[in-house]
Amino acid sequence: MKAGIVSLVVAYVLSQFYRAFLAVMSPVLTTDLGVTADDLADASGLWFLAFAAMQIPVGAALDRIGPRLTAAVLFGIGGAGGAALFALAETGLEVKLAMALIGLGCSPVLMASYYIFAREFSPAVFGTMAGVVIGIGSLGNIASSLPLAFAVEMLGWRGSLWALAVMSLLVAVAIGVLVRDPKPLPSGPRGSVLDMLRIPALWLILPIMAVNYLPVGALRGLWVGPYMADIYGLDAGGIGRVTLAMGGAMVLGNFAYGPLDRVFGTRKWLIFGGNAIVAAGLVALWAMPGQGVVFATVLLAGIGFFGASFPMVMAHGRAFFPPHLVGRGVTLMNLFGIGATGLAQLYTGHLKASAVSAEAGYVAIFGFFSVAMILGLAIYLFAQDRVD
Numbered sequence: 001m002k003a004g005i006v007s008l009v010v011a012y013v014l015s016q017f018y019r020a021f022l023a024v025m026s027p028v029l030t031t032d033l034g035v036t037a038d039d040l041a042d043a044s045g046l047w048f049l050a051f052a053a054m055q056i057p058v059g060a061a062l063d064r065i066g067p068r069l070t071a072a073v074l075f076g077i078g079g080a081g082g083a084a085l086f087a088l089a090e091t092g093l094e095v096k097l098a099m100a101l102i103g104l105g106c107s108p109v110l111m112a113s114y115y116i117f118a119r120e121f122s123p124a125v126f127g128t129m130a131g132v133v134i135g136i137g138s139l140g141n142i143a144s145s146l147p148l149a150f151a152v153e154m155l156g157w158r159g160s161l162w163a164l165a166v167m168s169l170l171v172a173v174a175i176g177v178l179v180r181d182p183k184p185l186p187s188g189p190r191g192s193v194l195d196m197l198r199i200p201a202l203w204l205i206l207p208i209m210a211v212n213y214l215p216v217g218a219l220r221g222l223w224v225g226p227y228m229a230d231i232y233g234l235d236a237g238g239i240g241r242v243t244l245a246m247g248g249a250m251v252l253g254n255f256a257y258g259p260l261d262r263v264f265g266t267r268k269w270l271i272f273g274g275n276a277i278v279a280a281g282l283v284a285l286w287a288m289p290g291q292g293v294v295f296a297t298v299l300l301a302g303i304g305f306f307g308a309s310f311p312m313v314m315a316h317g318r319a320f321f322p323p324h325l326v327g328r329g330v331t332l333m334n335l336f337g338i339g340a341t342g343l344a345q346l347y348t349g350h351l352k353a354s355a356v357s358a359e360a361g362y363v364a365i366f367g368f369f370s371v372a373m374i375l376g377l378a379i380y381l382f383a384q385d386r387v388d
Helices: 002-020 022-033 037-053 055-064 067-087 092-106 109-120 123-137 139-143 146-178 193-197 200-204 206-212 214-232 236-257 260-264 268-287 293-306 310-318 323-354 358-380
Strands: none
Touching: 002 037, 002 067, 002 092, 002 109, 002 123, 002 139, 002 146, 002 214, 022 037, 022 092, 022 146, 022 214, 022 236, 037 055, 037 092, 037 214, 037 323, 055 067, 055 109, 055 193, 055 323, 067 092, 067 109, 067 146, 109 123, 109 310, 109 323, 123 139, 123 236, 123 260, 123 310, 139 146, 139 236, 146 236, 193 323, 200 206, 206 214, 206 268, 206 310, 206 323, 206 358, 214 236, 214 268, 214 293, 214 323, 214 358, 236 293, 236 310, 260 268, 260 310, 268 293, 268 310, 268 358, 310 323, 323 358
């Protein structure tokens, strides 16, 4: 079981890499293929939307087939195949299709590990273990920053993608060999995702699930790169250093959140407080544009650290799931978190494209994220707290 979880965590490291690497690759892709910031926003958004669209079938597959085949097959076809398609891309359309295929491949890996945690371990440690996986997985964010910039300089962007395709295929094989499915539940009710939607407490948790990852995923996944290039004139190396700072903060944040529900005896207020700080950082970027690289980097790192509440929100929702619907439950929540981020990437891309100036475009993007976060927090105020 431990070796299988390690293989899933390695796949999740690659998943985090894939959702964030366009921020560093944007200058070279613009030069070589002529893709625009709008094209890259669409490509990033399609990654998230393909990922989100798979959550309902992935949830059913986890409950009925198990995590081993679900993760191995999809990651092998989508992760490795999508990276290979990206390496061969000649147009912006092919980049978008490749990112959608990679999103499909990455869709089961985190939920497969969460499914095993929920079935095999005590509910009291779910939040901690979920945070550890995302904390380790966030090393993919770090790898997609300055290390990726160096790899692109050494291997070229196509060579880097071919290396990623091979790595993804090897990891998919490892999942198929090493992961052990939990023992089947005794025969009983099968249920569906509609049964999850009949749980009233989830309706007040799903909105914060939709917005808590949105600014972190969208900024680190794409907008940090164009923002630093357009407003502050940074090159790939400079962008790599800024994304490294934000990615490192995200890693630390995931480890910090993990055990705090047991320390403070609450999940709701831990989540609320952290995301309120994120909202304050977003408002500062919205209201005070162009204040300098250091100012922006500090705020982005703070957003990365305090915005790492995804596993804690997942643990809050998990506390309301019946055992036979764990797979559908975690994937339903993931659908809201990742799907909202995908839609936001598409929308913010068009916000940027329609702006009268570069600065106005980023002001609009930060304003959108600020309003979304504040609305999510306002609804979450009424949520029922629960710890295990």
